Amino acid sequence: MNNSTQFDAARQARRITEQAVSWYIEQQEPLTERQRVAFLAWLRASPRHVAEYFAVVQMHGDFKAAAALKTLTVEQLVDQAGRDNPVVMFPMVGSAIRKEHVARPGRARRMAMRAGGLAAAAMMAWLGIGYWRDANGLVERSFQGDVAAVRAVTLPDGTLVQLDRNSVIDVHFDKRFRRIEVIKGNALFDVGKDMRRPMLVNVGGHVLQDIGTVFDVKRDASGDTLTVISGRVRVLNAADESKQGGIAALLSADPVADLTTGQQISLSVSGVSIKQPAQVAKVTAWLPSEIRFQHETIGNVARRFNAYTSKPLVIENGSIADERISGIFHADNPQAFAAYLATLPDVRVVEERDRVRIIASNQTDTKAGHL
Structure with a gap:
């Protein structure tokens, strides 16, 4: 042949x-x-x-x-x-x-x-799928981005990870902690809520502790970069984990840095850079320019938009979050998606300074104006 x-x-x-x-x-x-x-x-x-x-x-x-x-x-x-x-x-x-x-x-x-x-x-x-174990909350698996397109992965805890082309992460969940290691490439995280098990993301010589957020990690030959799209991330020194006490010592140690919405730092073996304002559009340029969905839940679609904006969409009503819709939107225009949601029966959109809340129309709310 x-x-x-x-x-x-x-x-x-x-x-x-x-x-x-x-x-x-x-x-x-x-x-x-x-x-x-x-x-x-x-x-x-x-x-x-x-x-x-x-x-x-x-x-x-x-x-x-x-x-x-x-x-x-x-x-x-x-x-x-x-x-x-x-x-x-x-x-x-x-x-x-x-x-x-x-x-x-x-x-x-x-x-x-x-x-x-x-x-x-x-x-x-x-x-790019490795070993998978999911019993009593235990997970071990490797994920690799596709060759020609961005890959979206939803983990059992609800965490949404978007992987750039040829990017690789390792996932290790046990009964006490959820740990993800970024091996190479670009990964964007929208972390699922699990109050019993903290989420820790290893990036070279540092550990990122999620505190309710959406953030981007980039690893390449020029160094590592952390960008917080929304929420807050604490940066810890991985060396603290090797001390007596393990992860407990790591979590109790003083943070190397604390980042909030729209901030970015560089990470290296010698330490971290000064925090800088992030250009979110530039950071997320590797993500698809359109968000396409077919019979997808509103909750999942909203989370995909939250990768592009420092003003996240928050679906507060479970029935609304579970409703399924289809459509195509420009990814950099979450306002259009929010306006579309406002046209749905029994849905109200409330805009606040740091978020956009999607609530039921019969819910009493006097804190902000409507979108």
């Missing part, structure tokens, strides 16, 4: 993987009839599609995603698996296979299972 052929094969394999991931994401919400027909047609088009989709499902441990295949003719997939290239069968399909096939799988199906495992491993490597 020449280089050109190998390149074409790799490109096709990646395209199938991207399609499988896209279909998996689509099925986090019920498919429309048109989507269901398109999904089944995509599966029937090639055994490789079936194998790759199952690899994605297997990787996430989410076998509910295979439920859509109940309407697919079992015989079609089983016969196709025997005739064509190895295919991994879905668990939802397996119950309809003849008992002798289950008791003594043929060579094609044994190869299919092996291929499915390899596909899952390749998929995990391509997505």
Whole structure:
């Protein structure tokens, strides 16, 4: 196989993987009839599609995603698996296979299972996903940004992390602390609330303690930079953790610096720079210029806007936060999004000096004027 052929094969394999991931994401919400027909047609088009989709499902441990295949003719997939290239069968399909096939799988199906495992491993490597453990609040995982686009990751505690291209973070949560280490690149954090477990972000020789905030960390050859978009971040000396007392000693030590909304500092092994006013638009220039959302909750969309503004949108009503909407907005215009929310039934927008509050229209509020 020449280089050109190998390149074409790799490109096709990646395209199938991207399609499988896209279909998996689509099925986090019920498919429309048109989507269901398109999904089944995509599966029937090639055994490789079936194998790759199952690899994605297997990787996430989410076998509910295979439920859509109940309407697919079992015989079609089983016969196709025997005739064509190895295919991994879905668990939802397996119950309809003849008992002798289950008791003594043929060579094609044994190869299919092996291929499915390899596909899952390749998929995990391509997505930059490492080991994941989530039991009793314990988490260990690595995330890597995509090659060509910004990647958004929501952690189990509700923390939203946006990763620039090829950026890498390591996540370590235990029963007492939530820790994230920025290995390289650019990462923007909107930290989830967990009063029992402080959030600590390691950046080289320093530790950032979140105190309710949105902040950006940049690591490159020229040094490390911390920018607070909104809220407050405390900068601690990582060396204090190595002293007797560990993390307790770290948290009780005097901070190297305290930053609030719109402030920025440089970090290095020799210390930290003087705090400077941040140009938020410049700092967040690596983020997408548009915010696109399809059937997404208002709460999640508001958090995405908060990465661009020092005046965050705060959704105070749970019912409003859970309502799902679709649309496209310029990322640097949260005012337009707030104005749109004000047009929704039973929603009121209240503008304050340091935030924009989204409340229920029947909620009494006399502290500020309306947006």
